[in-house]
Amino acid sequence: MVEKKKKRLSKVFDYLKHEDPFAKGVAFCAGCPLELLVRFIPQVLGNDIVITGTPSCSAPVLMGQNTGSWHKLSYYGTLMTGAAANATGLVRYYNRAGIDNTVICFNGDGTAADIGFGNLSGAAERNEPFIYICYDNEGYMNTGIQRSSTTPFGARTTTTQVGVNSRGKNLRRKNLAMIMAMHKIPYAATATMSNLEDLAQKLLKAKQIKEKGFCYLHVFCPCPTGWGVGPDMSIELCRKAVKTNYFPLWEALNGNFSFSKQVKKPKPVKEYTKLIKKFNHLSDQELDILQKDIDYEYSIIKAMTKLEKEIK
Amino acid sequence: MKTKLNNKSEVKVMTGNETAALAATLCRPDIVAAYPITPQTEVVEKLAQYHASGKLDAEIINVEGENSAMNSITAASLAGGRVFTATSSWGLVFMYDAILVTAGARAPVVMVNVNRETPGMIAVSSGQQDMISTRDCGWIFLIAEDCQEILDMVIMAYRLAEDHDIQIPVMVHYDGFYLSYMAERVEIPFQKNVDDFLSVLKQQPERTKLMPGELLGCGSHGILGGYMEMRHKHCQAMERAKGKFEQINLEFEKKFNKNYGGQVEEYKLYDADIALLASGSMCGTIKTVIDEKRKHGIKIGLLRLRMFRPFPNEKIVQALKGKKCVGVVDRSLCFGFKHGPICVELRSFLSDIGDTKILSFIDGIANTDIKKDNVKKMIDLIIAGSKGEDVPEVTWVSYDENHGGN
Ligand SMILES: Cc1ncc(C[n+]2csc(CCOP(=O)(O)OP(=O)(O)O)c2C)c(N)n1
Ligand code: SF4
Ligand SMILES: [Mg+2]
Numbered sequence: 001m002v003e004k005k006k007k008r009l010s011k012v013f014d015y016l017k018h019e020d021p022f023a024k025g026v027a028f029c030a031g032c033p034l035e036l037l038v039r040f041i042p043q044v045l046g047n048d049i050v051i052t053g054t055p056s057c058s059a060p061v062l063m064g065q066n067t068g069s070w071h072k073l074s075y076y077g078t079l080m081t082g083a084a085a086n087a088t089g090l091v092r093y094y095n096r097a098g099i100d101n102t103v104i105c106f107n108g109d110g111t112a113a114d115i116g117f118g119n120l121s122g123a124a125e126r127n128e129p130f131i132y133i134c135y136d137n138e139g140y141m142n143t144g145i146q147r148s149s150t151t152p153f154g155a156r157t158t159t160t161q162v163g164v165n166s167r168g169k170n171l172r173r174k175n176l177a178m179i180m181a182m183h184k185i186p187y188a189a190t191a192t193m194s195n196l197e198d199l200a201q202k203l204l205k206a207k208q209i210k211e212k213g214f215c216y217l218h219v220f221c222p223c224p225t226g227w228g229v230g231p232d233m234s235i236e237l238c239r240k241a242v243k244t245n246y247f248p249l250w251e252a253l254n255g256n257f258s259f260s261k262q263v264k265k266p267k268p269v270k271e272y273t274k275l276i277k278k279f280n281h282l283s284d285q286e287l288d289i290l291q292k293d294i295d296y297e298y299s300i301i302k303a304m305t306k307l308e309k310e311i312k
Numbered sequence: 313m314k315t316k317l318n319n320k321s322e323v324k325v326m327t328g329n330e331t332a333a334l335a336a337t338l339c340r341p342d343i344v345a346a347y348p349i350t351p352q353t354e355v356v357e358k359l360a361q362y363h364a365s366g367k368l369d370a371e372i373i374n375v376e377g378e379n380s381a382m383n384s385i386t387a388a389s390l391a392g393g394r395v396f397t398a399t400s401s402w403g404l405v406f407m408y409d410a411i412l413v414t415a416g417a418r419a420p421v422v423m424v425n426v427n428r429e430t431p432g433m434i435a436v437s438s439g440q441q442d443m444i445s446t447r448d449c450g451w452i453f454l455i456a457e458d459c460q461e462i463l464d465m466v467i468m469a470y471r472l473a474e475d476h477d478i479q480i481p482v483m484v485h486y487d488g489f490y491l492s493y494m495a496e497r498v499e500i501p502f503q504k505n506v507d508d509f510l511s512v513l514k515q516q517p518e519r520t521k522l523m524p525g526e527l528l529g530c531g532s533h534g535i536l537g538g539y540m541e542m543r544h545k546h547c548q549a550m551e552r553a554k555g556k557f558e559q560i561n562l563e564f565e566k567k568f569n570k571n572y573g574g575q576v577e578e579y580k581l582y583d584a585d586i587a588l589l590a591s592g593s594m595c596g597t598i599k600t601v602i603d604e605k606r607k608h609g610i611k612i613g614l615l616r617l618r619m620f621r622p623f624p625n626e627k628i629v630q631a632l633k634g635k636k637c638v639g640v641v642d643r644s645l646c647f648g649f650k651h652g653p654i655c656v657e658l659r660s661f662l663s664d665i666g667d668t669k670i671l672s673f674i675d676g677i678a679n680t681d682i683k684k685d686n687v688k689k690m691i692d693l694i695i696a697g698s699k700g701e702d703v704p705e706v707t708w709v710s711y712d713e714n715h716g717g718n
Contacts, residue, residue: 048525052387063532075529076390076522079409082383085375089343089387089395092371094524096342097392101524119383122376 015200016043021072026061031224031231033193033238034058037135040193041104042073044200045207049073049102052087054080054116056108057142057223058135083107083116084123084132091130102207103130109150110140113176124183127213131206134176134216137223145226149174153290156278157226168281172293177218178300181252185214189251189260192220194238198249198260209253220247228277240272245298250305257304269294321502328491331459331498332398332424332484333358335466337368338506339422342393345373345381347403350436351488352426355398370396378403382410382421389419390530392521394470397421400488401428401435404442408449414481415450417530418546420473420519421481424466427592427643428488429677438489439677440592443620444644444653450546452478452553453621455591456486457577459496464570465618467506471560476516478553480546485620487593487643489679494593501568509567550622557619573616575624578631580606581613586694587632589658590641591617594675594682598641601687612691623657629664637669637698639690643676650706669697675709686710 021042028035034057042049051073053062061070063077078086087105094101112120112134120132139157140146147157152173156162160169181188187209191199199219206215222237224230229237241247244267249260269291273279282290326334333355336344344363346356362368375381378399385395399407404425414421429439443453454469456462462484469482486492522528534542558574565571579599581587588598595616605612615631615638617624632638642652649656651672659670673690676682686709697703 050522050524062529064529069527069529072527074522074524074526076387077529077532078383078387078413082379082410085380085383086387088373088375088380089345089384089389089393090391090522092343092373092384093388093391093393096371099524103524118376119380122380125376126374 012196012200015197015204018043018046021047022061023070026070028057028061029225029231031234032057033221033234034135034137035061036193037219037221038062040196040199041133041203044203045102045104047073048100049104050076050090051104051106052076052078052083052090053106054078054083054108054111055142056080056111057137058106058108059142062106080111080115082119083111084120084128087130087132088123088126088128091128095129102210105130105132107132107134108141109134109136109138109176110148113149113174120180121183124180124185124214124216127185129210129213131210131215131217133219135219135221136176137221137226138173139223139226141223141226145223150176153293154279154282154286156281162281167286168278175297177216178297180216180218181255181257183214184255185216186210186212187215187251187253188218189216190218190220190247190249192238192242192247192249194235194242195249195261202251202260205251226278228280229275233275237272237275240267240275243267244269244272244294246272246294248298248301250301252304257301257307259301259305322500324498324500325495326459326498327354327493327495328459328462328486329354329426329493330358331462332466332486333362334500335463336396336422337362338501338503339396339467339470339510340394340507341370341396343373343385343388343395344368344370344397345375345384345395346397346399347375347378347381349378349400349403351428351492352398352400352403352424354492355424355426378407379410382407382414385421386410386414386417386419389414389421390417390522392519394474395421397423398426399423400426401430401442404446405430408446411446411449411451411481415546416542418479418549419481420479422466422469422473422484423481424462424484424486426488426492427485435678437677437679438487438643440485440487440642440644441677443485444646447621447653450480451621452480452482452550452619454482454484454619455617456484456491457593457595457616459491459494459498461572462486462491463498463500464564464568464572467509468557468560468564470510471513472553472557474513474519475556476519478549478556479519480549480553485592490593505567509564554619554622554624554626572618574627575619576627576631577616577618579614579616581615581631584611584613585636586611586698587613587615587635587638588641588687588690588694589615589617589628589632589638589654591620591654592643594641594643597682597684598687601684601691605691610691610695612694617654620654625661625664628658629661632665632668634666635668637671637694639671639673639694641673641675641682641690645674645677652706671697671703672706673709674706680710682709
């Protein structure tokens with residue numbers, strides 16, 4: 001039993017071929033899985049990447065202040081509105097000048113799904129050769145936990161509060177990963193930190209495929225502070241999200257879908273929501289609406305994976 | 313002037329837009345990203361045409377909007393590329409957040425802005441309101457008078473923006489509808505001469521570039537001290553740009569035999585006791601009227617702004633000192649002030665100029681032509697003002713202010 005566990009661990013570490021470019025202590029909240037994610041990416045892909053990003057929880061650490069920096073990477077911080085356009089400019093110039101490059105446009109859901117969505121879609125349509133990673137913590141966390149379009153039904157945020165006139169967000173979430181796959185880009189995938197090998201493989205795939213064009217990774221990234229969970233719960237939430245099909249893991253190559261991990265007997269979404277404060281006001285009826293929404297999204301992906309087989 | 317013919321490869325009749333596209337092409341940009349908008353659209357089409365035919369060897373990014381145009385070329389510029397875009401009006405406003413970043417990052421971007429109004433969707437009409445609404449963005453602003461100057465100014469703009477001592481983005485403005493669509497005789501320089509003129513930049517130290525694997529962060533000004541240092545240096549570079557532009561103009565004259573003046577052009581000002589201060593395409597008409605007036609013994613001259621940011625206050629004060637009355641023609645508004653915006657700026661140096669009377673003229677917005685008669689009306693008021701008569705401080709030349717209603 002012990003031996004088996006060791007083996008599993010070493011498999012993840014096999015992917016960490018490069019130095020961790022970050023300083024030991026960085027300014028994320030305790031237990032924020034964003035820290036794991038930003039440390040993981042360069043360790044898998046190498047430190048010779050260029051990251052571009054926007055104001056968000058990732059920015060203070062990636063950007064640094066004045067001449068101080070928390071890492072040894074090239075980073076270009078710009079505005080929420082034009083993230084993908086900036087990455088476009090970089091990659092176009094590098095390619096023209098014959099400079100080897102891996103440009104990663106690294107943004108939160110607020111930039112990706114909302115205010116910077118237009119230019120994300122534009123870059124995907126033009127098939128720009130870079131990797132766009134959206135870490136989805138289901139809200140604008142850096143400004144203090146406001147709703148975004150990926151905030152799920154029922155969730156409490158500071159702009160979808162719970163009171164006599166409001167029961168949290170009364171609208172469904174936007175499925176950005178699916179929308180991006182529908183651009184029929186070379187590579188679109190979902191990933192999360194409970195399945196690190198899967199994440200590493202997807203990063204490496206994206207690095208390879210980006211030579212052919214646009215790659216999009218949607219990474220589910222809980223926010224302990226904003227969601228109301230303890231700092232020890234982040235990875236458990238990722239795992240539960242996968243196991244309940246709240247966040248299914250899949251990939252789509254040129255619009256051909258396949259599951260990266262198919263959950264045999266998915267648990268009810270309640271098993272996931274009950275761990276999180278932002279859902280704790282939800283009635284059974286409301287949870288049912290959320291469950292239906294999750295089922296609906298899953299059925300689409302499932303249908304898409306079937307479709308792929310027919311095409312083949 | 314003797315060697316003039318040797319300095320141009322070809323003479324063509326071109327619109328201002330085609331000229332702008334050709335000028336950019338002559339400067340060999342690496343990355344071009346632009347989005348169509350009236351009255352600039354032809355620039356985008358011409359660039360695409362030059363690219364398709366092989367005349368323009370650049371990466372073209374067919375962006376989904378102006379905001380992305382400015383963001384993408386700013387990033388490409390920070391990576392080390394020479395870049396270009398063109399826009400107008402709502403396009404400029406839609407890239408407003410991005411142009412602030414471009415300036416903040418001191419990315420040596422060059423663009424043209426084809427001036428147009430901005431009060432609402434159907435305001436497809438003349439005016440410099442887009443320029444005025446963005447004037448404090450930290451860019452260098454140049455204003456061309458005719459098609460030839462568009463070509464020459466774009467070439468000079470690259471020298472200015474990319475100069476190691478400056479490194480500030482440059483926007484070349486020209487009047488939409490008038491210069492954008494007007495076809496004029498344009499002398500096109502030899503590519504080799506343009507290459508030579510720009511090659512000076514290659515001898516300068518390389519600017520900092522954002523490269524993969526090279527520890528460099530950019531985009532943030534930090535806070536407190538770091539922020540202030542960057543801003544202060546930006547302001548200083550802005551001041552340096554004045555002298556640098558004069559120098560570039562002289563070098564341009566040496567190579568291409570054309571001298572427009574530097575930050576300002578003085579037209580028959582030396583012995584004038586009254587003057588107009590104006591910018592852009594209206595200056596052609598103003599010069600014609602001045603010639604006529606001088607035949608009747610009226611000593612009037614024109615001071616034409618070629619550079620609007622940084623504001624050439626030293627040159628202006630020097631040129632206007634001692635004049636009895638000066639009329640400033642604004643093709644835009646400065647809400648909250650009665651006077652036009654350039655007039656407001658000029659008035660802040662009033663104590664340096666002396667007891668010159670300053671009149672503000674608002675004209676040429678909303679597709680009203682600034683005709684010779686309009687200029688004559690302005691000059692009549694300036695003459696009256698110079699004689700100490702009671703004249704309004706601000707005149708909307710083409711509008712009857714007793715129209716009624718609010
Ligand atoms: C144009 C613009 N509007 C608003 C803001 C303020 N702002 C800073 S971070 C942020 C939220 C970002 O949300 P997301 O991208 O999801 O990143 P997170 O903070 O959740 O990591 C907002 C709205 C901004 N920086 N720029
Ligand atoms: S607010 Fe949330 S996303 Fe932001 S650093 Fe804290 S835990 Fe992470
Ligand atoms: Mg977020």
